[in-house]
Amino acid sequence: MSNAELNELKQKYVAAGAASPATAFADRAENAEIWDADGNRFIDFAGGIGVLNVGHRHPKVVAAVKAQLDKVMHTCQTVMPYEGYVKVAEKLSHLVPVRGHAKVMLANSGAEALENAVKIARAATGRSNVICFDGGYHGRTFYTMAMNGKVAPYQSDFGPMPGTVFRAPYPVPYHGVSEDEALRGLKMTLKTDANPKDTAAIVLEPVLGEGGFYPASKSFLEKIREICDEHGMLMIIDEVQSGFGRTGKMFAIEHSGVEPDIMTMAKSMADGMPISAVVGTDKVMDASGPNSLGGTYTGSPTACAAALAVMEVFEEENILEKSRTLGEKLAARFGEWQTKFDCIDNVRNMGAMAAFELISNKTDRTPNPELAAALCKKAREEGLILLSCGMYGNTIRFLMPVTIEDSVLNEGLDIIESCLESLV
Incomplete structure (x- = not known):
């Protein structure tokens, strides 16, 4: 079924409180990439909200589940x-x-x-x-x-x-x-x-x-x-x-x-x-x-x-070392953005648990949740799944698989930078 057909079913049969606002439906996934029902590709920086540290459908996990199903x-x-x-x-x-x-x-x-x-x-x-x-x-x-x-x-x-x-x-x-x-x-x-x-x-x-x-x-x-x-x-x-x-x-x-x-x-x-x-x-x-x-x-x-x-x-x-290395890469890119964009502040990471704040004013650190929402929306339109969070809704968090390939990681980070350039 297509995204449009699935959305029609969602509107008719899924409770409003449980229905996703997203209009693209996942059809298949591999490591840090997802393809929707229409064949569109997305880079996944959400990881099912932190569920996929070893990536979508890790072969060893898939094999273990299949073997258990036979028992x-x-x-x-x-x-x-x-x-x-x-x-x-x-x-x-x-x-x-x-x-x-x-x-x-x-x-x-x-x-x-x-x-x-x-x-x-x-x-x-x-x-x-x-x-x-x-x-x-x-x-x-x-x-x-x-x-x-x-x-x-x-x-x-x-x-x-x-x-x-x-x-x-x-x-x-x-x-x-x-x-x-x-x-x-x-x-x-x-x-x-x-x-x-x-x-x-x-x-x-x-x-x-x-x-x-x-x-x-x-x-x-x-x-x-x-x-x-x-x-x-x-x-x-x-x-x-x-x-x-x-x-x-x-x-x-x-x-x-x-x-x-x-x-x-x-x-x-x-x-x-x-x-x-x-x-x-x-x-x-x-x-x-x-x-x-x-x-x-x-x-x-x-x-x-x-x-x-x-x-x-x-x-x-060696997933823990990969997490630390990924965190270093994210921290380096965030540091560049904090210098380049006045709206980015308080970049931080503990390993690959990384985030930054979107703000209106660095002097009084006024949170800018509207910009965070706009960035996540525009990133999705450009093929990147990105999440915000925080008490003020202005934090952009990063939960991509720790196993993400460097080329896919950099592609996703480039999308964020391009989106920021167009929004601010």
Whole structure:
């Protein structure tokens, strides 16, 4: 079917809240390129929102999924378990830097992982409250909506959010929130809203994802660890977007050396297959009773096969080094643009988790979300898929596959530069 025919069906049958505004429909993809239903080619700088760090349809992952399809597609692992689930748990327990011996539960999505992380934290501490941060994004289920540090579009139409979720400032010095002010805000939250003796966990992203690609400093993460230890609260690190090699290490928290009690991950864990994980210290993970965690499809055989293949690809193709190298290339180009264009500021990257701000004025750093939207729109028209993000909607983020070929990368960056030249 053509794009036009598919759009007609979309308008008629897909719920407005779930329908993509895009009018091109993916037909096939390879590494960092997508071809639509009309045969048009797109360079993919979005990576399925950070899902495709090893590229669209990595051959090793495709082969692993096909092989699994010839064996078992589904049994529900709580009814009759299978090798893939326990092998993924074993691998993750050795990879994830939580305190002590790690145990694992698998789920289907990042939001499910966060929901279960909170359940586990409550079971382990006997407490209810959770503290999250401004700008944080944790999912679209009801509890994770409440945890998100931004109202629109995630909470706007859905009535009251669940209680026992409290908020603290996230340090973004560029927008006037220093590390000291963020810590002062957190301590005030513990005094005025979330009594420490009733608070199960502090949940944060080591690098904000939807919130703007702002990394938390090593010292800030160390302070969060200290505060959690002081009050007997658990530290939950959300690595759904920053994990699996995006920042040049397997997980962003590794840059700080801080060991959380629980970590969540998803997205690039299985190169497009739906899977997520909660990994935590064994005593914490074992706190809830029999059959208290899981679901019909959690850790499906095909998704586990994909995840195991992804972890092999990381070892065989030195993906972490590729992430660091890609980040250096992006940083160099961003630096040129910051000098060339008055509208670009605050260029930044942690490995290949890279971004810059579009602003109206460098003196007062006025965000320019209209320009960000215009750039993403024009780039799409020129065959480049590009995403914005951030509390102000003015950050351009880069989530292309880490495996992107240099020629494709440079072609995409040239499109951005050309679009900027025509827009400003």
